[in-house]
Amino acid sequence: MKLFAVKVEEGREDVDGKPSVGPVYRNLLAKNDFPPPDSDLNTAWDAFRVSVDKYPGNRMLGWREFIDGKLGPYVWKTYREVYEEVLHIGSALRASGAEPGSRIGVYGSNCPQWIVAMEACSAHSLICVPLYDTLGSGAVNYIIDHAEIDFIFVQDKKVKELLNHECTHAQRLKLMVCFTSLREEDKDKAASIGVKPYSWNEFLHMGKEYPSELLPPQPFNICTIMYTSGTSGDPKGVILTHENIATSIRGIDIFMAQFEDKMTVDDVYISFLPLAHILDRMIEEYFFHKGASVGYYHGDMNALRDDLMELKPTFLAGVPRVFERIQEGVIKALEELSPFRRRVFDILYKYKLAWMNLGFKQKNASPLADLLAFRKVKARLGGRIRLIISGGAPLSSEVEEFLRVTSCAFVLQGYGLTETCGLSTIGFPDEMCMVGTVGSAFVYSELRLEEVPEMGYNPLGDPPRGEICVRGKTTFAGYYKNPELTRETVRDGWFHTGDIGEMQPNGVVKIIDRKKNLIKLSQGEYVAVEYLEKVYGITPIVEEIWVYGDSFKSMLVAVVVPHEGNTERWAHLNGHRGSFSELCCLNQLQDQILLQLKSTAERNKLRGFEHIKGVILEPQPFEVERDLVTPTLKKRRDQLFKFYKVQIDQLYHKLTGGRH
Structure with a gap:
């Protein structure tokens, strides 16, 4: 049996009222100890700055503009162009009174301005506080107050939420910068509550007029406070340091190095998951580190396929519902074919799956099946997809298998939370034993299961089951202004995720339940x-x-x-x-x-x-x-x-x- 994790500590039965715990597992690449850090990669700012030096002319951020009422092709800014904007926006923030440690809000959907604001925060040791673009006035009001945000970048269509009478704490803001431009009535409303309004170009101009020296962060400095959207109660502010971000990026580098297919500067990621969510944020951070390109969807999920066809990305990440819809779309198209062609598709599917189950890589399992049937599935995703990652929730085995066979791309699941800076486990491409699982421990993570007696889960049983606990260099620094919750979830150095996992004999984890959604x-x-x-x-x-x-x-x-x-x-x-x-x-x-x-x-x-x-x-x-x-x-x-x-x-x- 091929192993994907190594046991570094044995489990123990319950003692002195403490629950039983299972063995501690690490990634095979961290068998003896966690790999050393990269001396050139200590902070999130390093990841971007080094790439600007290495790849100044590479395409970095892409977006689509409306031309005569229709969406045009993708327009791009290079790493050097983005860096120049970052310098100006950072200088403008400093000229407006922002000091190292100030909390800077970013409220809106994914776009180049979002990233420029984020990088400007890193350049001056400011703390970026993302706000989901789907949040209403109540949640925005809570976060502005709780995080003590004084400066905010906001998408034009979100200005009304910010200036809504329910958002009473907007009055604490010193200024707001619109991603584009502000209407006169919004300027007047902002000024009436003491908030200085700026268009993007006005703020850029201020930065050019008042240049400021960079104040790069230290690894232990807070990089971001990410408020989890929360399935109940008020959002929780998760504190992630620059070391958390940099370590996570380094871990992906080390993990990817073991595979034949390498990521290159020509890779393109289509960004549609919210940047306020850790999965999209870390993917983009990694792409910037590699000098690759990120193209943003134009804002309409129902028309995402149009962006896919125009951008032709090589990397696609999403939550399970996205991939369920892709499968449904293919099945619907199949239903419109003749019974004979549907039968041929089914035979080719089973034929390729059989070879993959025997250990053949997906690209070698059946080139004929790919040519006759599955290249059309790949074409629906733009035609160039090389890697598909599902996160945010477990992906069903049926959908994962379907994508592995038909997409002509590597397909894998990862698992993690905002509190673990994204990845806690990661799957392996071309390993069919991974289907229905979330892979094994990430490079810089240790994993173990803890007993949940009220649910009958025993980490020392057969199979071992229990609450997934994580510790390591990517685990968060705590919940902002909530030491009680931090103590409740981080015990003896282990972060308790609330997710129930089942440990497979090969060291791979399967998510089977959720502890918090237990009712009596x-x-x-x-x-x-x-x-x-x-x-x-x-x-x-x-x-x-x-x-x-x-x-x-x-x-x-x-x-x-x-x-x-x-x-x-x-x-x-x-x-x-x-x-x-x-x-x-x-x-x-x-x-x-x-x-x-x-x-x-x-x-x-x-x-x-x-x-x-x-x-x-x-x-x-x-x-x-x-x-x-x-x-x-x-x-x-x-x-x-x-x-x-x-x-x-x-x-x-x-x-x-x-x-x-």
């Missing part, structure tokens, strides 16, 4: 709702599902967004007519979905109390705009409960016959 029913049974959502989510008629239960109820219910295509097929076969919304009102559809959920539960050997007893049908997907999911599409359970509370109460009343 009225009879005392513990239920892991996230696990159940994953199981029930494979039901053909289900597009999305949110499972609900609480300690005052003896049964589970769910809000289900039906799969539109499969619902319409059911309606056609059963003589029902109407729009999708009208179909979702039918009692017969409710009964059909409950029947299919029951079948899924029985097939997966779920216990009786894990069966769904009632459903609410929702024609609209759970959306960021309604604040029902985070920007990375994780369910906001508190918001979902508020949104559906009346219907849930009515459903329980109906299920219990009015008994309380």
